[in-house]
Amino acid sequence: MSAVYPLSEAGAAGDLRDRLVAGADVALADLTPWPRFGLKGAGAEAWFADRVDLPEVNRVTEGAGLRVLRLGTRDIMVLSTDAEGSPVQPLRSAWEAAPQSYSSWREETWAWLRLTGPKATAVARRLTAFDLRAAAFGESDIAQTRFAHQDGVLLRTGDGFDVLFDIASTAKVVTDIRAAIDREEVFG
Amino acid sequence: MKLLTCPMNGPRNISEFQYLGPVRLSPNPEAASDADWAGYLFGAPNDRDFQREFWRHTPSNYVFVAERHIGTGEVRRTYDPGEME
Numbered sequence: 001m002s003a004v005y006p007l008s009e010a011g012a013a014g015d016l017r018d019r020l021v022a023g024a025d026v027a028l029a030d031l032t033p034w035p036r037f038g039l040k041g042a043g044a045e046a047w048f049a050d051r052v053d054l055p056e057v058n059r060v061t062e063g064a065g066l067r068v069l070r071l072g073t074r075d076i077m078v079l080s081t082d083a084e085g086s087p088v089q090p091l092r093s094a095w096e097a098a099p100q101s102y103s104s105w106r107e108e109t110w111a112w113l114r115l116t117g118p119k120a121t122a123v124a125r126r127l128t129a130f131d132l133r134a135a136a137f138g139e140s141d142i143a144q145t146r147f148a149h150q151d152g153v154l155l156r157t158g159d160g161f162d163v164l165f166d167i168a169s170t171a172k173v174v175t176d177i178r179a180a181i182d183r184e185e186v187f188g
Numbered sequence: 189m190k191l192l193t194c195p196m197n198g199p200r201n202i203s204e205f206q207y208l209g210p211v212r213l214s215p216n217p218e219a220a221s222d223a224d225w226a227g228y229l230f231g232a233p234n235d236r237d238f239q240r241e242f243w244r245h246t247p248s249n250y251v252f253v254a255e256r257h258i259g260t261g262e263v264r265r266t267y268d269p270g271e272m273e
Contacts, residue, residue: 057196072196072250129189129201144197144248146204151247 012111012170019174026117026181027160028174032167034112035085037092038069038077038105047100048076051091058142060155069142071153075104079112079162110153111167115177116160119184124161126180130154148176190261194245195252195268208242211253211272238264240272 011030013020021028039047048054048068055061055070062068065087069077080088095103115124125132130145137143143154150173152165165173190202210233215224233239236259243266244251253272255265 072248144245145200146247151204153247 012167013113013174014170016171016174019178021178021181023117023181025119026115026123026184028177028181029114029116031083031112031114031162032107032110032170034083035080035088036078036105036107036112037088037095038075038103039095039101040072040075040104041101042074044074044076044101044104047095051094052078055140058144060140060142062140067155069153069155071142071144074101077105106164109167110164111170111173112162112164113170113173113177114157114160114162116158118159119181119188120160122188123177123180123184124154126183127176128154148173148180192243192254192263193266194248194250195266196250197245197248200245204245204247206244206246208244208251211240211242234258242269 012032013030017030020030045054052066052068053061053063054076055068057070057073060067060069062081065081065085067079067081069079071077078088078091121132124147128143128145128147130143130147131137137156139156141156145152145154147154147163147165150165150169152163155162163173191199192202192205193199194205212228212233215228217225220228238255238257241254241256242251243254251269253267253269254263256263
């Protein structure tokens, strides 16, 4: 058997690739295979504090090819800003050389989708009860809430959003997002 | 829709939360009488009053304490378990 990760070269959406969208108004991409890293539990905060710019809880900091997500006081996740993810590897190597806390980058359990475009907010509004207006959900905020009927982590990316959620529900979430895009095109 | 205020995530729909039961601190099993231990194992508080309860915000997997009136459902305070007296 080869390496377990990535589960599929196509990402979490797998055979649903043809359901991903690349339109001018809204685009849906699957970033699940992009590199990431994360730790949770006692010591996670101290481990990261020496290496990255650590944000407040439910906030994101971005820089040097990394986005640092603070999902809890002791639950920190790092996402690459591109498919290569070279800044992620040194973090992972440093941790593997001297592991502490618990690995929590969830590459096998969380799918990662990106919804972008001028109509991304209108589409996302159909999929969550969370207040997505700029005053309530700022540039660097994280919303851990329900999205497409799943528990998810929502953050802003340009004119759209990244969402992390249970990888086993990918087909359903992609279908729901597609349905919301279709409704927005018909009724928007 | 009922709202509950999570100390970490703010006010959210009640459907984002899971009820984990009343806060019950276990007596010392070495020192407790049989009656006290049996009461802890098999009894449940049921006073029509505010009680401390554990709740979990499921998207962030965050557990906190809510003081909720079990008759009216009114929640007067939510806080991190670290602040529990």
